[in-house]
Amino acid sequence: MTSSVLQYIIEAQAKYSRCIDDDRLEEWPSLFHGPCLYRITTASNYREGLEAGIVFANSRGMLIDRVSALREANIYERQTYRHILGQPSILSEDGAKVRSETSFLVARILQDGDTSIYATGRYFDVYEIADRSAQLQERTVVCDSSRIDTLLALPL
Amino acid sequence: MNKIVLPPERANLVNWPEGLTRVPYWVFQDQSVYAEEQRKIFQGPNWHYLALEVELAEPGDFLTAHIGDTPVIVTRDTDNEIYAFENRCAHRGALICLESRGKHRKDFSCVYHAWNYDPQGNLTGVAFKDGIKGKGGMPDSFKMEQHGPRKLRIAIIHGLIFGSFSEDVPSIEEYLGEEILNRIERVLGGRTPVVLGRFTQVLPNNWKLYMENVKDSYHASILHLFFTTFELNRLSMKGGIIVDESGGHHVSYSAIDREAEKDVDYAKQQLRSESEYKLADPSLLESFDEYRDGCTLQILSVFPSFVLQQIQNAIAVRQIVPRAVDRTDLNWTYLGFSDDAPEQRLTRIKQGNLVGPAGYISMEDGCVGGFVQRGVAGASDDHAVLEMGGADANSSESRVTEASVRGFWKAYRANMGL
Numbered sequence: 001m002t003s004s005v006l007q008y009i010i011e012a013q014a015k016y017s018r019c020i021d022d023d024r025l026e027e028w029p030s031l032f033h034g035p036c037l038y039r040i041t042t043a044s045n046y047r048e049g050l051e052a053g054i055v056f057a058n059s060r061g062m063l064i065d066r067v068s069a070l071r072e073a074n075i076y077e078r079q080t081y082r083h084i085l086g087q088p089s090i091l092s093e094d095g096a097k098v099r100s101e102t103s104f105l106v107a108r109i110l111q112d113g114d115t116s117i118y119a120t121g122r123y124f125d126v127y128e129i130a131d132r133s134a135q136l137q138e139r140t141v142v143c144d145s146s147r148i149d150t151l152l153a154l155p156l
Numbered sequence: 157m158n159k160i161v162l163p164p165e166r167a168n169l170v171n172w173p174e175g176l177t178r179v180p181y182w183v184f185q186d187q188s189v190y191a192e193e194q195r196k197i198f199q200g201p202n203w204h205y206l207a208l209e210v211e212l213a214e215p216g217d218f219l220t221a222h223i224g225d226t227p228v229i230v231t232r233d234t235d236n237e238i239y240a241f242e243n244r245c246a247h248r249g250a251l252i253c254l255e256s257r258g259k260h261r262k263d264f265s266c267v268y269h270a271w272n273y274d275p276q277g278n279l280t281g282v283a284f285k286d287g288i289k290g291k292g293g294m295p296d297s298f299k300m301e302q303h304g305p306r307k308l309r310i311a312i313i314h315g316l317i318f319g320s321f322s323e324d325v326p327s328i329e330e331y332l333g334e335e336i337l338n339r340i341e342r343v344l345g346g347r348t349p350v351v352l353g354r355f356t357q358v359l360p361n362n363w364k365l366y367m368e369n370v371k372d373s374y375h376a377s378i379l380h381l382f383f384t385t386f387e388l389n390r391l392s393m394k395g396g397i398i399v400d401e402s403g404g405h406h407v408s409y410s411a412i413d414r415e416a417e418k419d420v421d422y423a424k425q426q427l428r429s430e431s432e433y434k435l436a437d438p439s440l441l442e443s444f445d446e447y448r449d450g451c452t453l454q455i456l457s458v459f460p461s462f463v464l465q466q467i468q469n470a471i472a473v474r475q476i477v478p479r480a481v482d483r484t485d486l487n488w489t490y491l492g493f494s495d496d497a498p499e500q501r502l503t504r505i506k507q508g509n510l511v512g513p514a515g516y517i518s519m520e521d522g523c524v525g526g527f528v529q530r531g532v533a534g535a536s537d538d539h540a541v542l543e544m545g546g547a548d549a550n551s552s553e554s555r556v557t558e559a560s561v562r563g564f565w566k567a568y569r570a571n572m573g574l
Contacts, residue, residue, distance in 0.1 A: 045354060062509075074381070074519050077523065147485075148355060
């Protein structure tokens with residue numbers, strides 16, 4: 001592993017977190033490449049190999065629809081996230097394809113200022129290293145808890 | 157000068173308004189009502205969903221669940237029968253089982269003093285029962301067979317396990333009635349379900365506000381834009397509601413009606429639901445005609461705490477567990493079936509986006525109960541108005557009605573003696 005691979009992944013993950021936390025959701029689908037696989041599940045479902053997600057997308061169109069539904073269709077109280085990420089661990093490297101695991105903590109801030117730890121967990125990512133950057137192909141968000149408070153609107 | 161109007165005195169809790177069209181808000185707020193519900197409804201003569209039979213496929217399989225506040229253990233014993241008993245040691249009341257599910261279990265031992273139970277809930281061992289070296293131990297008058305956690309009655313219907321603490325509860329067939337049974341059979345009859353995922357949504361509201369929401373066919377196409385725009389469910393579609401005789405169980409269903417597509421009633425209402433919203437990837441809504449009846453949606457509820465959902469090919473069961481006056485756990489179990497082809501399974505996984513805590517058409521149901529809970533905070537003595545579609549709690553071809561919500565309150569009041 002080259003230290004630049006790790007650096008590329010750190011940069012990609014920082015960009016991803018800022019995109020959501022800064023409420024630039026319209027840019028979020030463009031952070032995915034190739035199969036655009038995105039899934040949110042729980043640690044117990046992940047451990048048991050259960051397929052369904054709280055959110056599941058396998059095309060860029062489905063990611064775009066998630067954002068437009070949040071903007072135009074769904075009703076929920078205004079809220080923002082603050083992502084705090086751990087250091088990524090490289091799980092495997094196969095040519096340009098790199099798999100990593102990164103822990104996260106997401107605080108949710110509601111419009112009245114109420115702030116709580118909304119989710120903790122791990123990102124299981126697949127990147128392709130190209131053009132001196134790590135391009136996100138797949139992200140499986142594994143939440144530590146099976147309990148979701150009220151609803152899940154913004155992506156993790 | 158404005159006259160200062162103080163809120164009225166605390167309501168008399170038995171003073172429920174006449175008829176089924178008014179619901180006093182104290183019923184969502186009062187601690188003593190909550191405690192009474194535990195006794196009269198959750199431990200009373202009702203059937204409560206516990207698990208799917210496939211979740212306890214083999215002898216030795218077990219899981220823990222709740223009926224209202226009460227923890228229970230559900231098992232499959234070596235005789236291949238399903239059993240359930242209270243998860244409470246007969247000795248000092250500690251939980252007997254701390255795990256959520258597991259396999260190959262021959263007995264359950266309380267961690268506190270190692271009182272031991274078989275998978276049917278019989279007390280089979282008491283540590284140091286005969287004392288040590290002739291000293292201590294239990295008196296001769298202590299008989300193990302006279303002690304044990306409460307056992308539940310069990311009924312299994314199309315792979316759904318229901319339990320009841322009551323000896324007086326009617327058979328599950330009688331409890332549900334033929335119409336509700338037929339609609340459960342339509343979704344699950346003769347099929348082997350496969351669990352695709354389990355999620356718990358923590359709702360910031362009283363459990364009854366969620367049950368009202370499930371039974372409320374009036375809100376579906378107004379609050380949920382996704383439903384309406386993509387013709388998953390318009391009130392002008394073919395369909396209707398079924399309310400059983402008790403009022404407590406209901407089915408709301410809808411089917412595609414091409415004739416109604418030109419319907420102008422919606423446009424006239426200027427509802428938020430009429431937007432130009434389009435999907436970038438419409439494959440989300442490509443479904444297969446699983447039931448060969450054109451029915452795109454069937455929501456079925458069983459009093460007090462169970463929901464069976466078919467929304468296109470997204471099949472799920474939902475279990476409602478009250479946790480406090482203003483807090484409810486909603487346990488989702490997403491289902492497929494053992495004979496799903498891979499592309500059918502993928503369809504179900506994709507349509508999982510419609511439901512659950514992040515569901516395009518169920519997200520709002522997670523927060524709207526909280527909006528009511530917060531909205532009525534200072535209005536215990538005021539009441540909700542349920543007059544849409546009349547004052548009765550009968551089946552109807554129109555879904556522009558609150559008949560099944562009124563039905564819930566009819567059954568609730570009968571249970572509570574209100």
